[in-house]
Amino acid sequence: MDRTAKRDLTRQQQLARGPIDLPFLALTLLLLGIGLVMLLSASSYYASMYNASKHNPTFYFTRQAAFAVMGIVVMYFASKFDYQRLRGLSPFVLLAAVLLLCAVLIPHVGVTHNNATRWLKMGFVAGPEYQPSEVAKLGVVLFFAAKLCKRDQSGNYRIDRRRGKVWQKVQWFWQWSDLKDIWFLLIILVILAALLIREPHLSGTILIFAAAAAIMFAAGIKLFWFVLGGGLGAVGVWFLLVVIGYNGERIQTWRDPWWDAGNKSYQVVQSLYAVASGGLSGLGLGQSRQKYLFLPEPQNDFIFSIISEELGFIGSAVIIAIFALLIIRGYWLAIHARDRFGALVTVGIITLLAVQVFLNIAVVTNLIPCTGVSLPFFSYGGTALIIQMAEMGIILSVSRQIPAPAGEA
Numbered sequence: 001m002d003r004t005a006k007r008d009l010t011r012q013q014q015l016a017r018g019p020i021d022l023p024f025l026a027l028t029l030l031l032l033g034i035g036l037v038m039l040l041s042a043s044s045y046y047a048s049m050y051n052a053s054k055h056n057p058t059f060y061f062t063r064q065a066a067f068a069v070m071g072i073v074v075m076y077f078a079s080k081f082d083y084q085r086l087r088g089l090s091p092f093v094l095l096a097a098v099l100l101l102c103a104v105l106i107p108h109v110g111v112t113h114n115n116a117t118r119w120l121k122m123g124f125v126a127g128p129e130y131q132p133s134e135v136a137k138l139g140v141v142l143f144f145a146a147k148l149c150k151r152d153q154s155g156n157y158r159i160d161r162r163r164g165k166v167w168q169k170v171q172w173f174w175q176w177s178d179l180k181d182i183w184f185l186l187i188i189l190v191i192l193a194a195l196l197i198r199e200p201h202l203s204g205t206i207l208i209f210a211a212a213a214a215i216m217f218a219a220g221i222k223l224f225w226f227v228l229g230g231g232l233g234a235v236g237v238w239f240l241l242v243v244i245g246y247n248g249e250r251i252q253t254w255r256d257p258w259w260d261a262g263n264k265s266y267q268v269v270q271s272l273y274a275v276a277s278g279g280l281s282g283l284g285l286g287q288s289r290q291k292y293l294f295l296p297e298p299q300n301d302f303i304f305s306i307i308s309e310e311l312g313f314i315g316s317a318v319i320i321a322i323f324a325l326l327i328i329r330g331y332w333l334a335i336h337a338r339d340r341f342g343a344l345v346t347v348g349i350i351t352l353l354a355v356q357v358f359l360n361i362a363v364v365t366n367l368i369p370c371t372g373v374s375l376p377f378f379s380y381g382g383t384a385l386i387i388q389m390a391e392m393g394i395i396l397s398v399s400r401q402i403p404a405p406a407g408e409a
Contacts, residue, residue: 020079021333021399027326028075028377028392032068034319035378039064041286042306043299043380060299060380067382071389078393079400083342086394087146094139094188100132101195110199116372118199130383133204136192138387140208141215141348144185148219149341151181178221185212203371207355209233214351215344218334254369267302270295271364274305282312299380301372304364320361327354333399342398349391 043060053059104110104117111119111129119129174180189212196205213226253265261269274290277283288309291298298306308316330350337343353376360375362368374381376388 018400018402020396021329021402024326024329024333024392024399025396027322027329028389029072031319031322031326031377032071032389034322035375036061036065036068037285038303038307038310038378039299039380041288041310042291042303044286045292046298049293063382064380064385067385068389070382071386074386075389075393075396078390079396081393081397083345083394083397083401084339086142086345087149087341090139090142090146093135094143097132097136097139098191098195100135101192104132105195105198114372116199116201118201118204118372131201131204133196133201133208134384134387136196136204137208137211137352138349138391140188140192141211141345141352143188144212144215145341145344145348147185148181148215148221149339149344151178151219178225182216182221182225185216201372203359203373206359206371207352207373210355211348211352215348218344218347219340250369250371254366257366267296268366268370271302271305272366274302274309275365278309278312278316280313282308282310282315285310301360301374301379302364303378303380304361304375307378308364320357323353323357327357330395333395333402336402337398338401338403342401346395346398349395352391353388 040058040061044057047053047059047061048055048057050059056062100120104120109120110117111121113119118131118133120132121129189209192208193205196202196208209229213229217226249264252259253268257265257268257272259265270290274288274295277289283289288298288306290309291306295302295305304316307319311319327350330346330353334343334346334350337346356373356376359368359371359373360379363370363373374384377385
């Protein structure tokens with residue numbers, strides 16, 4: 001290794017050891033701590049009645065706390081890891097995600113819950129389950145950021161003047177429209193969407209498309225692609241809901257939650273009861289009534305209903321405000337990132353978080369039709385929590401390399 005390369009390597013190591021962004025770290029740990037407290041409150045009675053938990057009221061809490069500790073360790077090492085190396089690793093992460101999504105669809109391999117096959121077991125016979133879609137989200141963010149951070153935005157188009165005028169126009173459009181930069185990425189999105197819809201996992205598809213769109217927008221892709229994508233997405237949703245009748249009962253529940261309150265729309269109705277009974281200040285921590293087997297599995301996707309019931313509008317608004325501060329701080333770090341790759345990765349991860357929080361709260365309040373989406377840092381799920389903490393660690397790694405203001409260098 002020559003002296004110049006050695007100096008560059010030393011500089012990269014020094015940048016990776018810079019100070020992390022303390023506000024972002026504090027907000028992340030605050031949400032994690034509140035999430036554990038609320039999970040204990042929401043799941044205690046259900047766990048005490050659940051045979052698999054051996055009637056242990058702290059079953060979900062202790063498992064989630066263990067995963068939280070593991071997540072903090074993963075976040076720490078991710079924050080120390082030079083995020084620039086993720087460029088080379090991004091194709092392998094995405095390939096692993098595609099293979100895992102294919103494995104889910106293999107009979108007797110994928111695990112089915114509530115008519116959806118979205119899970120794989122960590123062991124061949126028994127063990128914890130995880131959703132490969134979580135890996136796919138991170139894979140899309142890393143791969144798209146790695147590809148789009150290198151795109152040429154100079155506007156200098158390479159036109160072969162020796163060709164005919166028709167071919168020259170095709171070359172010009174190929175470059176002007178940014179199709180040369182995104183054609184392969186669009187194919188990847190189609191493949192992932194086909195695999196996720198096959199599970200079916202509509203919310204996972206929405207999250208991946210949202211993250212990909214945010215990265216492409218931040219990379220400067222032409223706006224007409226977003227208009228075209230939005231139009232095609234609307235047509236696709238209409239086709240799924242109206243022509244195929246995908247989840248038609250959920251649409252009817254969204255339009256009229258009380259159409260079958262004792263069966264098909266039972267969970268949404270119980271969620272609305274929980275949110276409404278919380279009032280302004282709530283019933284008090286641990287005082288929820290809906291968690292006594294009225295609201296099915298309150299520790300998962302509908303944990304925000306219990307939060308609203310126990311902490312009321314004020315407590316719910318505070319938690320939403322903390323999420324908002326974390327999201328705003330994340331975008332601030334993206335704006336000030338040292339390079340485009342770090343900025344695009346941060347934009348993708350924060351957009352995933354923002355859209356997932358919005359979808360979860362919108363579902364429990366019946367603002368949108370019910371979809372299976374968890375609340376980050378709150379809903380029970382070990383592998384999802386570890387991946388979320390790893391993503392927060394990547395953002396902290398980006399914050400380490402933000403150039404210091406003049407005068408502080």
